[in-house]
Amino acid sequence: MLTRRQLIKTGAVGAVALVAAAYLAGPAEERTVLGAQPLGFLTSHDMPIVRAIAPAMLGLAPGGANPSLDELVAGVDKAILALPIAVQQEVRELFDLLQNRWLRRWLAGVHSPWADVRPDEAAAFLARWQDGAFVLLRTGYQALHKLINAAWYGNPKSWAGIGYQQPARVMEVLP
Template sequence: MHNTTLEIANLSRRSLLKVGLLGSALLGTAGLTATLSGCSASTPKAGFAVIRESDLPLLQALIPVMLAGAVPPTQMAQAISGTLQNLDFSLNHLSPELLKMTLQLFDILAMPITRGPLTGVWGSWQHASAGDMQAFLDRWQNSSISLLRMGHASLLQLVMMSWYSRAESWAHCGYPGPPAV
């Protein structure tokens, strides 16, 4: 018989408090720095309801890496544009608290002072290669810090839901589309 119990991480109360304090300090510092530097402009970019100018370099570098293999290279630009539109629509319909946390994540990833140490991408997102982006995603997915793993899961879910809600993505996964009513 197989053991089906989940192994629970050996996390003491002290370790949990340390992780919580570290995460709070990181988010607080990043939010304050973004606010004071003007990096965290709450004004959406023209044509979007939520996505800001500062969010686009990250998203435009991240989406092609996440969609690699699902989208032919000749159609990637159209897929990025459509995914961004769907992502913006989804973000616009989040609860205010979830939206605030998502924008904080984008702010942390947009600021050079936090981007380098957290992601390993020390230059701007526009100059990050697909390999750099994949290394960043792998780093966060396999991190011992639960806050980074949650950030990875959030980014992955946001992008994938935005892509797979588009009709042009359905053929790749064998979905014929909704039935005609």
Template sequence: MRPHSHHRRAVPDAEALHALTRRGFLKVGLGFSAALACTALVPSLAGCSSADSAPHPGMSFLRTDDVALFRALLPAIVTELAEAPPPRQALLAHDALRNIDATCAAMGAGAQAELRKLFGLLATMPLRWALTGIRQDWTGATPAQVQTFLARWRASRLATLNAGAVVLVKLASVGYYVLPAAWAGSGYPGPNAAIYQALHA
């Protein structure tokens, strides 16, 4: 089953974003911690400069590698985004990334630490290649490659990989479907116009 096949049912509202910040949502587990710790065995991978640790320009939590990851994830998970004309796709992806960043920034320190472990694994080429089958940078990954890796994680016997796939898909899909511009594609008619206007006045 394609990873994005059931995400059209996502409810694009602030409540869905808030649900991702609840205590206990991210339980990626010790498997990711142990795998990430293995990078210390390779000197060239162990160090991170201050630039590497700084958020991407315009972001509060996501780093440049994380932005590249979600730019690859979004069209692989959201069908209508992949099919949109390039200018519209770029605009929607930009806005979705800002939502994803805001969600991550709103999480507690524990959840953020688990996210950082997961993103760190996926930013490190040897581990990314071993765990996802994707050797090149995320900027060169195709939607088909990303879908294959997500399906592999969802079908894995390792709970940590299952959890990682769920986190990535939920962050990407909710980040996209909370956008008013995405509501038509999701089949969501949008909130009551008067209430929406009052809340966003």
């Protein structure tokens, strides 16, 4: 099989190919994120996806009094690990799909590698999938919605922000 460089070397054909290649340039490749240790389920390639999508999904800034982004990623990981194996496999397929730069570009409509995605680009992706024409997109959105919200609002650090607290009269007497 010819590499693109070999094609370009072939003169006239190469000139055409050069134009075509520029037009069809592959979407930006995912970058390896240094220092990201894989968790129980999420790989170092999955984590930038969660980190990019979570602030847009939640409409809230992690950190400070809120759960941190690391805590949220750990919460998502834990939530996935509690699912049956068959459902974990479906979540795997979703992350694999989002990691693939071609599918990220053409199915999710996200140009940048996930590590560079800004909240407005992530929000546009969520809006596209929330009411997607295909049930696959809508269920993909729902999976992200559930996992990220469960990880955030299951964390007691998020509770003060919504005026919620556990009833003190029983918490005080629990064994």
